[in-house]
Amino acid sequence: MVRDRRYDVDLYAAAHVYSDLCRELMEYGGNLAAYLLHAAKYDINPFSLGCAADGGQSLDAVVWDAARNDLHSLAKIGMLTSGDIKAELRARTGALSEMVNLLPDFTGSDRGADIENLADFYQKNGIGIYAKYRAFSFSNQEGIQPIRSFDSIRLSDLKRYEIQRQKIIENTLGFLHNQPYNNVLLYGDRGTGKSSTVKALLNEYAEQGLRMVEVSKQDLIYIGKLLHEVGQMEKTKLKFILFIDDLTFNEDDENFGILKALLEGSLTGRPKNLAVYATTNRRHLIKETFSSREGDEVHMADTIDESLSLSDRFGLTVTFVKPDKAGFLDIVEKIAADRGLEIERELLLKGAERFALSRSGRSPRLARQYIDHVQARLALGLAID
Known part of the structure; x- marks a missing residue:
């Protein structure tokens, strides 16, 4: 198919990229500004590294200025909506409105990051995936x-x-x-x-x-x-x-x-x-x-x-080392108390000892497994044995 030279964008290629963007935005409520804010928040770059180290005190003014400019640009981009992009698609692909309107929508907003708050976030939480x-x-x-x-x-x-x-x-x-x-x-x-x-x-x-x-x-x-x-x-x-x-x-x-x-x-x-x-x-x-x-x-x-x-x-x-009998039963009682289980003490402890003897011996892991067993049966109205 010969493309009309009046239009410089292929609709199908553009629609594919647009759909990928909308899929990414779903995690952020379909909001472009929220997506960009998240990307900036968890990026690893000279500014975020410097802020994580000392709040940005050792960074040159040129780095701060570059970060401010980047955040300003991201804030402007974040105000774009699907309506803005669809209008551009119509103009640059010659597509009918009905075709473009089939594409999903997303919103934009004035949610730019404050640079001081961002610097404070890096210092308190670290950067990249290590902050998240x-x-x-x-x-x-x-x-x-x-x-x-x-x-x-x-x-x-x-x-x-x-x-x-x-x-x-x-x-x-x-x-x-x-x-x-x-x-x-x-x-x-x-x-x-x-x-x-x-x-x-x-x-x-x-x-x-x-x-x-x-x-x-x-x-x-x-x-x-x-x-x-x-x-x-x-x-x-x-x-x-x-x-x-x-x-x-x-x-x-x-x-x-x-x-x-x-x-x-x-x-x-x-x-x-x-x-x-x-x-x-x-x-x-x-x-x-x-x-x-x-x-x-x-x-x-x-x-x-x-x-x-x-x-x-x-x-x-x-x-x-594994606990002795008294230590094991003490662990059982403490876990049961943490979970608020209402059960006669003698019944609980006798059941715990039988549970341990039927398995690999006494241990904190086994005590927790026994309490899981008891809690489930009590919730179902069943006898613990």
Whole structure:
């Protein structure tokens, strides 16, 4: 089809771009100004970086002026409506009004960002996705991705183990306030709340700038990408916990050396706003293979020494062990009280002990699972057994 030379825009191509825009605006109530304000708010640029570091005090006046001009331009664009764009489409494509009117509508408004408020937002919350989210995952394939539905557990939800948690809390507060701190290894039995403690720390101190990036052991070899990204935030208030859950290594695992170098600070580019927190249920972090157990004593001793040398590099090791019967039942009672469950104490505790004996033994995780079971049955009017 020959295009009429009086018109310089292809209707079908323009309609496709226009529809993509409308799809993006749906998340912002179909308002162009709201969309642009959000884009400016979470952009990473010299102005946002400078404001996150010190409120913009160290930025040159030319950077402030450029930011003001950009915000002014965005505010003008944000006042455009679908009516303005459709009129332009008719004029530049020669399309009939009936065809253009089939396209979806959007609104505009005078909702430009105030530069002082924006600078204050950057300083208080950080920049980019780190201002919008608190928890992230890292992999070689996808890089750093936000975790949109993060475990909401709080420190107050965790029962007993007060001494262990207090050590980790104090270390984390030192990290947040630019004081000396240690990397942390949480060691102990399964289900004792090691991972939950780290997640609860994030929920407790996110407002103070704490963020968490979970990394699998297999992706440690690619950690340079993460260190570079976190290093860009080094002058901001943001502090990052690199979280490795269920840490173990096989012999000759190249990730062992990577983590060892990261912990001792010899890995190039480790930023000061990064701490490593890891959990494990193994006393020795290096798994012994059958062949190594059959090997000579010197080899076995070397394996154990390597494992201990890695553990020592964490600086702070906190041990969690399964509770005894009295401790387990105390946890059960406290969780039940938190949830306001109305049930006879003797019935609750006898049921808890039977529940534990029929499974893997007593632990805080099992106590929570039992209370979930009881709460559901009570809500349905059923007996708890």
